[in-house]
Amino acid sequence: MSRAKQPDALELPESLRQRELEIAREIARAFLTASRPLEVYRLALARVTPLVDASFSSVFLRDPADPSLLKLVCAQNWPQSSARFLGQMRIRVGRGPTGRAVAEATPFEVEDVFAEPGLREWWDPAREMGFTSLMSLPLRNATEVVGALTFYFTGTRRFDANERLLLATVTDQLAATAERAELIERLVSENVRLERENGHLAARARDAEQARRVKTEFLHNVSEEMRAPLGSLVGYAEMLAEDPVGRLSAPQRSTVVKIERAASMLLRLVGDLVDLSDLRLGRASNQPSEQEAVALAERAVSAAGPPPDGVAFRIEQPDGPVPIVADGDKVARILENLVSNAFKFTARGEVVLAVRATPLIAPAQGRQVVVEWEVRDTGIGIARADQPWIFDEMRQVDGTSTRLYGGTGLGLALSRSLAQLLGGEIAVTSEEGTGSTFTLRLQTSIP
Numbered sequence: 252m253s254r255a256k257q258p259d260a261l262e263l264p265e266s267l268r269q270r271e272l273e274i275a276r277e278i279a280r281a282f283l284t285a286s287r288p289l290e291v292y293r294l295a296l297a298r299v300t301p302l303v304d305a306s307f308s309s310v311f312l313r314d315p316a317d318p319s320l321l322k323l324v325c326a327q328n329w330p331q332s333s334a335r336f337l338g339q340m341r342i343r344v345g346r347g348p349t350g351r352a353v354a355e356a357t358p359f360e361v362e363d364v365f366a367e368p369g370l371r372e373w374w375d376p377a378r379e380m381g382f383t384s385l386m387s388l389p390l391r392n393a394t395e396v397v398g399a400l401t402f403y404f405t406g407t408r409r410f411d412a413n414e415r416l417l418l419a420t421v422t423d424q425l426a427a428t429a430e431r432a433e434l435i436e437r438l439v440s441e442n443v444r445l446e447r448e449n450g451h452l453a454a455r456a457r458d459a460e461q462a463r464r465v466k467t468e469f470l471h472n473v474s475e476e477m478r479a480p481l482g483s484l485v486g487y488a489e490m491l492a493e494d495p496v497g498r499l500s501a502p503q504r505s506t507v508v509k510i511e512r513a514a515s516m517l518l519r520l521v522g523d524l525v526d527l528s529d530l531r532l533g534r535a536s537n538q539p540s541e542q543e544a545v546a547l548a549e550r551a552v553s554a555a556g557p558p559p560d561g562v563a564f565r566i567e568q569p570d571g572p573v574p575i576v577a578d579g580d581k582v583a584r585i586l587e588n589l590v591s592n593a594f595k596f597t598a599r600g601e602v603v604l605a606v607r608a609t610p611l612i613a614p615a616q617g618r619q620v621v622v623e624w625e626v627r628d629t630g631i632g633i634a635r636a637d638q639p640w641i642f643d644e645m646r647q648v649d650g651t652s653t654r655l656y657g658g659t660g661l662g663l664a665l666s667r668s669l670a671q672l673l674g675g676e677i678a679v680t681s682e683e684g685t686g687s688t689f690t691l692r693l694q695t696s697i698p
Contacts, residue, residue, distance in 0.1 A: 600629030
């Protein structure tokens, strides 16, 4: 047994060059035909073995269970007398030509196995299998030697430099091709895994959406059931507060007024929950009609009630009317929430509701205008870090705000959803300690 000389960088004769091109073509064809690395080896050996004049060939790879052993994974034209043992064949790394080719990352050739006393243990298998000489070449991937490709020849064979170069080229091409096939197999396997996981995630998302819808439906139904008795409670409280026969004392009248206010607040909360549930369930609709932007602002201010003591309020408006086509109830509802919030979080200073309209130049269809209702206050403001969360349902910037100023955090969430239903948006700019500006912006047509 001798270590094969590393082939020099020389030019192959034309005949071997043609064989090399033919072998490369067959390996490429195996790559295109196979879907797994072992199939690449099998198809390539079937085509390449005759082209190098070998009687048969084999590929041994490291055993995943024990990398110190080499496992026969592919054999071409293997003698039938030994075929039954193929699945059991193992060679220890470093033993024999194949094992040494892997251990030393160097091709090994045997000109005559029977002339090598060190290979006496191979003589009986060589006679049984019918080979006399062999060439074992290491198979490398990008980082290590993963196995060996061995060609077996029936007669004594002395390999010249050209043949060594040809066999080395064949081995390198086959190893690279098998590695590419393995990478593709891994990618396919990974894609299958990702598709499976995506399917699981999609199913979980559907389950979560169904659970959210059931929860929203339940909340909607409960809120609707609460509306009627709360409405009655508010009505009776108002009647008692009027005290038409004058039987209530001043403390009693004050208590009734408190009951009426608390019930009205609860009724408003229930109404917000119903409306928000309708929006989440897709039951709300946009019903535009001819409106006037300033009148909608005045309507919202009237619903919001008077500003707190120490806070001035005014409306800034254009000189003339601002006719638009929009769902007036929903616009007024949004503005009422924005003005109420400004009153709630402003202890002193002023709150301003500005109305602006900007005609669109060359609109796509008909006459279009962008209307902005801007609510500015000089209140506590909102820290920049908290601004992304203020439109979340049931959330204020922190628990302290909820305790100090009250409310459930539904107003802004409902307002944003209503604005989106109308095809508009709500923008916010704010600085902690100096105030906030909320702007409802709608693009609408001019009647």
